Amino acid sequence: MNYEAALEYLHGTLKFGSIFGLDRITKLLDLMGNPHKKLKFIHIAGTNGKGSTTAFINNILVESGYRTGMFTSPYIQRFTERIKVDNTEISNNELAELVLQIKLKIKEMVSNGFEHPTEFEIITAAAMEFFYRKNCDFVVLEVGLGGIVDSTNVIDLPEVSVITTISMDHTDRLGATLGEIASHKAGIIKHNGTVVLYPQEQEAEEVIKRVAKEKNAKIHKVDFSTISEKSFGLEGQIFDYKDYENIKIGLLGDHQMKNAAVAIDTCELLCNKGFAITHRNILDGLEKTMWPGRLxxxxxxxxxxxxxxxxxxxxxxxxxxxxxxxxxxxxxxxxxxxxxxxxxxxxxxxxxxxxxxxxxxxxxxxxxxxxxxxxxxxxxxxxxxxxxxxxxxxxxxxxxxxxxxxxxxxxxxxxxxxxxxxxx
Structure with missing residues (x-):
């Protein structure tokens, strides 16, 4: 199977729809030897900003010397953008090889009476296997849609769960109110987990806090009051946050300073867990972050x-x-x-x-x-x-x-x- 045939096969699975649920991805990964159970994750959900926040955290970890996988969606130009290790995309040949192997596992699944996985589930499974083969120290994992029954939520307890800003979108799938949408996003919170929370509207925040309490998870709410912008232009912006001075980011917009603050707090929590991430790593990682298609x-x-x-x-x-x-x-x-x-x-x-x-x-x-x-x-x-x-x-x-x-x-x-x- 070559790359073009792999994409044709993947896109052909769109006929199976975009169906929520973890049964198919769980079975598929089980047949593959559960590669996801051998990896450490930072899991990121939210309506807006999750891609940029994923990119910020990824770059900080790469700068810290960790072999870091990054899974994002959708792609802007190339399908392979979605799966990266240390900012290098999966090659066309690597993707084709993985898809062929997964196709055989799916054939086994279906012959045993299981439903056919969806396109996103197959891509998620391919990413998990790729990150395992590449011996990733961390995987920064962006949710596809929602959270609780998104195929990325097949993972066990991540090192940190991150919830970025929540607003009205995908109401046909996630619910007609902010609270209903928040309940989907809060689904990535695991028992005894750690959650970094972008400050939300009250309706959404109450739902997230309730779920965290039910699961005995600790919430770390980011405080944007210490963000102080120093300069801005089309080449980027410079700001202070907490005890970080002259933070440089190339991404434009006030919201990106907030996303960077979420990334900083996430990496500080990882540092508190014993992972080696320095002040300098954080500053360099943020400055080197580029994220296409956002201003x-x-x-x-x-x-x-x-x-x-x-x-x-x-x-x-x-x-x-x-x-x-x-x-x-x-x-x-x-x-x-x-x-x-x-x-x-x-x-x-x-x-x-x-x-x-x-x-x-x-x-x-x-x-x-x-x-x-x-x-x-x-x-x-x-x-x-x-x-x-x-x-x-x-x-x-x-x-x-x-x-x-x-x-x-x-x-x-x-x-x-x-x-x-x-x-x-």
């Missing part, structure tokens, strides 16, 4: 920024960033959304900032067609253009831009990955 400047002339904002909280972060970094710039938006997202709510926040809005159709069956989106968004701008394809929309935006402009593309990771591919 990322991918071109300077014209200025092009991509962002994965696809829910209200992501929209708020993008809104704040546009105000902070691009106050005087003419704003050209390239937007594409999936139908199940609150794109009207996002555009209620951002639409009035646009001088021109160009609509495109993301490459996904759930995408809102660009022509339909252009009709809906007419209320926000007198200059709205149906760009149709992503490539055509980008060409139109570049043609309109000058040195006083910023092109801001957002709304779907499927879309911004394609735009990033034009420059990176």
């Amino acid at each position: 990322e400047i991918i071109n300077e002339n014209p200025l092009v920024m991509i962002d994965g904002a696809h829910n209200l909280e992501g929209g708020q972060a993008l809104n704040a960033a546009l105000d902070k970094y691009f106050t005087q710039k003419k704003k050209i938006f390239i937007v594409g959304f999936l139908r199940d997202k609150d794109f009207k709510g996002i555009m209620d926040m951002l639409g009035s900032k646009a001088d021109t809005i160009i609509t495109v159709t993301p490459n996904n069956e759930r995408a809102v067609p660009s022509a339909e989106l252009a009709q809906i968004l007419q209320i926000y701008s007198q200059s709205i253009i149906d760009g149709m394809s992503i490539e055509n929309g980008l060409q139109i935006a570049v043609g309109l831009a000058d040195k006083e402009s910023v092109i801001s593309a957002f709304g779907s990771l499927y879309m911004i990955g394609e735009i990033r591919g034009h420059y990176k």
Whole structure:
């Protein structure tokens, strides 16, 4: 099996849906010898910020000399981005070999009457086996969706569980209230575990505290009051936090200082457990962290920024960033959304900032067609253009831009990955 055949097989399993539950992944990993039971984890759930926080923690551990696996989703450009060891992606051949071996185990499973695993379960199993083979000291494991019955929750007690900011998203799967969504995220809390908590709205925080109490888990709530910004620009930002001075991060936005604080507190707890992580390791790890598709400047002339904002909280972060970094710039938006997202709510926040809005159709069956989106968004701008394809929309935006402009593309990771591919 080559890489292309492996991807074809994986994507073919989408017909089995995205079904919650741990029975299939538990059985599959059991047939594989339970590689996950031989690894140490930092497990990260949340609505927004979990990818960036995962990347920060990963880089601190790498800087500390630990062989560190990182599992994230979704990917921006390459499928192999999702599985890394010491920031090196799994190779195409390694992935193909793993998928072939897992395919044989699945055949055995199904012949014995078990349900066929989903795509995400197969990818999770492949990652676990890869990290075990690579002798990882740590694995920084990002939840796929929710928490309690997400396939990553097959792990036993992690070194630390981390819950980043929780907001309304995936309401069709996780529940219609903040409390219901929080109960899914809180599902990663294990008995006698340690939890690092990003400060939440009261409804969400009460749920998390209740679950932690039921499981005799200790909560460490991060205190953002000691964050003090010192400088910022398009190259990054510098701030102080607790006794850490002049922390440099390349990721833009006030929310990234908070995500970095969560990473710092997580690594301090690991240090308290006896793992060797120094002040310098933390500063260097944070500074070296890059995370594609999150307020990322991918071109300077014209200025092009991509962002994965696809829910209200992501929209708020993008809104704040546009105000902070691009106050005087003419704003050209390239937007594409999936139908199940609150794109009207996002555009209620951002639409009035646009001088021109160009609509495109993301490459996904759930995408809102660009022509339909252009009709809906007419209320926000007198200059709205149906760009149709992503490539055509980008060409139109570049043609309109000058040195006083910023092109801001957002709304779907499927879309911004394609735009990033034009420059990176």
